Amino acid sequence: EPEVTQTPSHQVTQMGQEVILRCVPISNHLYFYWYRQILGQKVEFLVSFYNNEISEKSEIFDDQFSVERPDGSNFTLKIRSTKLEDSAMYFCASRKGQGTGYTFGSGTRLTVV
Amino acid sequence: DAKTTQPTSMDCAEGRAANLPCNHSTISGNEYVYWYRQIHSQGPQYIIHGLKNNETNEMASLIITEDRKSSTLILPHATLRDTAVYYCIVFNAGGTSYGKLTFGQGTILTVHP
Numbered sequence: 001e002p003e004v005t006q007t008p009s010h011q012v013t014q015m016g017q018e019v020i021l022r023c024v025p026i027s028n029h030l031y032f033y034w035y036r037q038i039l040g041q042k043v044e045f046l047v048s049f050y051n052n053e054i055s056e057k058s059e060i061f062d063d064q065f066s067v068e069r070p071d072g073s074n075f076t077l078k079i080r081s082t083k084l085e086d087s088a089m090y091f092c093a094s095r096k097g098q099g100t101g102y103t104f105g106s107g108t109r110l111t112v113v
Numbered sequence: 114d115a116k117t118t119q120p121t122s123m124d125c126a127e128g129r130a131a132n133l134p135c136n137h138s139t140i141s142g143n144e145y146v147y148w149y150r151q152i153h154s155q156g157p158q159y160i161i162h163g164l165k166n167n168e169t170n171e172m173a174s175l176i177i178t179e180d181r182k183s184s185t186l187i188l189p190h191a192t193l194r195d196t197a198v199y200y201c202i203v204f205n206a207g208g209t210s211y212g213k214l215t216f217g218q219g220t221i222l223t224v225h226p
C-alpha cells in the first residue's frame with residue numbers, strides 16, 4: 001500500500017537553528033499538509049498546499065515557517081529559527097482529491113534544546 | 114467545520130465489538146464524517162468515512178443516523194492492536210477549506226484480554 005514517507009524520524013536541534021523536515025507524499029496525490037502534535041496535546045493543522053501554493057494556513061504557521069515542493073516528489077517544512085515551543089511531532093499528509101481521505105506519514109519528532 | 118463530541122474513554126474486551134459513538138449535531142449537508150485513529154505517537158491512520166449512507170470496509174463499519182447528527186464506528190472483533198485514540202472528524206472534503214482536519218481529543222479505546 002502506498003505510504004507517505006517522512007525523514008528524519010527524530011531530529012534534535014539547538015534553539016535558533018533552522019530545520020527542514022522532509023516528506024515524500026504519495027505520488028498521485030494533489031493535496032499536501034503539515035500537522036503537528038505537541039506531547040500530550042491534540043493534533044493541530046499547520047498548512048495545506050495545492051497547485052504549488054499554500055491554500056490555507058493556521059495561526060501557528062507564522063513567518064518562521066515555510067513550505068516548499070522543490071520537485072515532483074518532495075514536500076518540505078522549514079522552520080527558520082526554532083524555539084523551544086516548536087518541539088513536537090510533525091506529521092505530513094497527502095490526499096488524492098476532494099472527497100478522499102488523508103494518508104499521514106509516521107512523523108518527525110523535533111526536539112529543540 | 115462542525116464540532117464533534119466523543120466520550121473521553123471506552124473499554125472493550127478482545128474479540129468483542131467496539132462501538133464508538135460521535136455526536137455532530139451541527140453537521141451541514143456537504144460535510145463528511147471521517148474516522149481516524151492514532152496508536153501511541155504514530156501518524157493518524159484513516160479508518161473510514163461517509164456522507165449519508167452506512168459504510169463498511171475491511172477495518173470497520175460506520176453507521177450514520179438518518180438525520181446525520183450522530184454516528185457510530187464499529188470495530189466488529191476488537192484486538193489488542195486496536196487500542197488507540199479514535200477521532201471522529203466532520204469536514205467539508207469538497208469545499209474551499211481544502212480539507213483541513215480539525216482534531217478533537219478523541220476517544221481512548223482500550224482493548225483488554
